[in-house]
Amino acid sequence: MNELTPRQIEELSSLLPSDRFSTGQSNRELHIRDISCHIGKLPSAIVWPVSTEEVAGIMKWAYQNDIPVTPWGAGTSTEGNPVPSLGGIVMDLTLMNRILEIRPLDLQADVEPGVLRKELNRQTGVHGLFFPPDPGADATIGGMIANNASGVQTVKYGATKDYVMRLTVVLPNGQVIHTGCLAPKSSSGYDLTRLFVGSEGTLGIVTGATLRLTGIPSHHLAAIVRFPDLESASRAVAVLIAAGVGPAALELLPPGLIRLMNREKDLGLSELPSLFCEFHAISSNALVETADLARELCEDCGATEFVSATEERERKELWRARHEAWETIHRAHPQMDTLIVDAAVPISKYPDMVVFSQQTVDQAGVIGYVFGHAGDGNLHVVLAGDPANPSEWSKLEAVNHTIVEKAVKLGGTCTGEHGVGIGKRKFMQLEHGDSLELMRQIKNLIDPKGLMNPGKIFM
Ligand SMILES: Cc1cc2nc3c(=O)[nH]c(=O)nc-3n(C[C@H](O)[C@H](O)[C@H](O)COP(=O)(O)OP(=O)(O)OC[C@H]3O[C@@H](n4cnc5c(N)ncnc54)[C@H](O)[C@@H]3O)c2cc1C
Structure with missing residues (x-):
C-alpha cells in the first residue's frame, strides 16, 4: 500500500x-x-x-x-x-525558505518552514532582534516547531513553543487552517498553535509561522566555573537559578568530554567538572555585578575556579565547542553509533540525576558522556557503541531505560527537547499513563487514516 x-x-x-x-x-x-x-x-x-x-x-x-x-x-x-x-x-x-516580513516594532517575523535558524538571526539581527531557541544544528524553523526544539539559552529565553504566535498548517486531508493571532496575548479557545508545536509532523504540515523575536542583549560575558566533582557542579545550578542571577546559559560538562574538546580544538581547558555559563545584561556594570554574585554563589558550592572569557573570540570558541559536543564524541568513536538520553527533571533533582546517570554508565561498563543543559534540568547522556553487536547495544539500551525511568520517577520527562520520534516511543506510557490515550484520540481525529509521519510518538 x-x-x-x-x-x-x-x-x-x-x-x-x-x-x-x-x-x-x-x-x-x-x-x-x-x-x-x-x-x-x-x-x-x-x-x-x-x-x-x-x-x-x-x-x-x-x-x-x-x-x-x-x-x-x-x-x-x-x-x-x-x-x-x-x-x-x-x-x-x-525550498519554502522565504522570510516574508520582519516587523521590528511588533518584535515579529513571518517565515516559511524551510527558513534556517541562522539565516533568520542574520536578517533579524539587522534590526537588533533575534529568535533565541538554539539547537546546536542549523535546523529549519519547521523542524524546530515540530520538535519544540530548545538549546543552551533556553534557561533564560525559553523554548520554541514560547516564540510561535501563529501557524498555517495543512492537515492530512489537504485542508488549510490558520491558528493563533498577532496580539501578544490571547485567551481565545483551545490553544491549537501549541498543539501543533511539538507534534513532530504527525498532525499536519506547517507551511507558515509568525515568530516572536526579542532584543539582542547589549552586554554578554561567558565564564567557566570548575568544581571538584560533578555533584557539586550540578548543586550550584539550582543555587544560581534560585538566587535570580538569571544565567543566559548554564551547561554542565564532565572532564571526559572536555578532554575530547581539548584534543580536537586545542582549547587548553582544565579537565575538571565544569559549568559553562553566560550572562546577559543591559550595562557592563550590571554584568560585572551579576558575574561577581555568581562567582560567590559557586564558591559557596565548592567551586575552585571561576574564569571569565572576556574576549569575544574566546566566548565564541567556547560555545562552538559546546555546540559541537555530539560531533566531537562521534569523531572520537568513529566506528560507533550513539544513543542519546535527553531526560529532564525538576532543577532540585538535577544533582541526583547526574550522579545516578554517571553511576549507571560506570556500572554497565559502557562508553557514556554525561552532560547537559543544566539550567533547564535537561540531561544528555551520549552512549556510544556498535549497533551490529547486540550484546553491546542492549547494554546501552538498558542504561537508557534505567536513566529515563529514574527521571520519570523524579517527576521529569523522557525528552526535554529532542522529541519522541521512534526512539522514545517506548517511554510514552510510563510518562503519560492515561493521558496517552487522549493524545491517541487527538491523532485519530486529525489523521484518521494514520498517514502523517506514521510510526512516531505512538508505538
Ligand atoms: C549536533 C546537534 C546538536 C543538537 N542540539 C540540540 C539542542 O541543543 N536542542 C534541541 O532541541 N535539539 C538539538 N538537536 C536536534 C535537532 O537539531 C532539532 O530537533 C531540530 O529542531 C530539528 O530540525 P530539522 O530542521 O533538522 O528537522 P528534521 O529533523 O528534518 O525534522 C524534525 C521533525 O519535524 C518534522 N517536520 C519538519 N518540517 C516540518 C514542517 N514544516 N511541518 C511539520 N513537521 C515538520 C519532521 O517530520 C520531524 O518529525 C541537535 C542536533 C544536532 C545534529
Missing part, C-alpha cells in the same frame, strides 16, 4: 515541476536517516513544494490514495523523527 504504483508516480509528478519531484535512488536514500541510528523504509518519491497551495494539493492527493507522507526539514533530529517509517512520500520543506 505504501509503494506508489507507476500510475500513482505519474499522477503525483504532475502536481509539481520535474525539478521538484524525484524518484531517484540517491535522493530517496538521502531522506531515510537523521543523525540517529533509526533507518527508515526507502520512500517511493521525494517532493519539494514551494507554496501552501502545492502542499495542500499533494496532501489531498496522498489522502485520497492512502499514501503516508513524512515531512522533512534539515534532517538533524536525534530520534528518527523525520525518518519515513513506512516509505511513501517524503515532503522536503527546505
Whole structure:
C-alpha cells in the first residue's frame, strides 16, 4: 500500500515541476536517516513544494490514495523523527525558505518552514532582534516547531513553543487552517498553535509561522566555573537559578568530554567538572555585578575556579565547542553509533540525576558522556557503541531505560527537547499513563487514516 504504483508516480509528478519531484535512488536514500541510528523504509518519491497551495494539493492527493507522507526539514533530529517509517512520500520543506516580513516594532517575523535558524538571526539581527531557541544544528524553523526544539539559552529565553504566535498548517486531508493571532496575548479557545508545536509532523504540515523575536542583549560575558566533582557542579545550578542571577546559559560538562574538546580544538581547558555559563545584561556594570554574585554563589558550592572569557573570540570558541559536543564524541568513536538520553527533571533533582546517570554508565561498563543543559534540568547522556553487536547495544539500551525511568520517577520527562520520534516511543506510557490515550484520540481525529509521519510518538 505504501509503494506508489507507476500510475500513482505519474499522477503525483504532475502536481509539481520535474525539478521538484524525484524518484531517484540517491535522493530517496538521502531522506531515510537523521543523525540517529533509526533507518527508515526507502520512500517511493521525494517532493519539494514551494507554496501552501502545492502542499495542500499533494496532501489531498496522498489522502485520497492512502499514501503516508513524512515531512522533512534539515534532517538533524536525534530520534528518527523525520525518518519515513513506512516509505511513501517524503515532503522536503527546505525550498519554502522565504522570510516574508520582519516587523521590528511588533518584535515579529513571518517565515516559511524551510527558513534556517541562522539565516533568520542574520536578517533579524539587522534590526537588533533575534529568535533565541538554539539547537546546536542549523535546523529549519519547521523542524524546530515540530520538535519544540530548545538549546543552551533556553534557561533564560525559553523554548520554541514560547516564540510561535501563529501557524498555517495543512492537515492530512489537504485542508488549510490558520491558528493563533498577532496580539501578544490571547485567551481565545483551545490553544491549537501549541498543539501543533511539538507534534513532530504527525498532525499536519506547517507551511507558515509568525515568530516572536526579542532584543539582542547589549552586554554578554561567558565564564567557566570548575568544581571538584560533578555533584557539586550540578548543586550550584539550582543555587544560581534560585538566587535570580538569571544565567543566559548554564551547561554542565564532565572532564571526559572536555578532554575530547581539548584534543580536537586545542582549547587548553582544565579537565575538571565544569559549568559553562553566560550572562546577559543591559550595562557592563550590571554584568560585572551579576558575574561577581555568581562567582560567590559557586564558591559557596565548592567551586575552585571561576574564569571569565572576556574576549569575544574566546566566548565564541567556547560555545562552538559546546555546540559541537555530539560531533566531537562521534569523531572520537568513529566506528560507533550513539544513543542519546535527553531526560529532564525538576532543577532540585538535577544533582541526583547526574550522579545516578554517571553511576549507571560506570556500572554497565559502557562508553557514556554525561552532560547537559543544566539550567533547564535537561540531561544528555551520549552512549556510544556498535549497533551490529547486540550484546553491546542492549547494554546501552538498558542504561537508557534505567536513566529515563529514574527521571520519570523524579517527576521529569523522557525528552526535554529532542522529541519522541521512534526512539522514545517506548517511554510514552510510563510518562503519560492515561493521558496517552487522549493524545491517541487527538491523532485519530486529525489523521484518521494514520498517514502523517506514521510510526512516531505512538508505538
Ligand atoms: C549536533 C546537534 C546538536 C543538537 N542540539 C540540540 C539542542 O541543543 N536542542 C534541541 O532541541 N535539539 C538539538 N538537536 C536536534 C535537532 O537539531 C532539532 O530537533 C531540530 O529542531 C530539528 O530540525 P530539522 O530542521 O533538522 O528537522 P528534521 O529533523 O528534518 O525534522 C524534525 C521533525 O519535524 C518534522 N517536520 C519538519 N518540517 C516540518 C514542517 N514544516 N511541518 C511539520 N513537521 C515538520 C519532521 O517530520 C520531524 O518529525 C541537535 C542536533 C544536532 C545534529
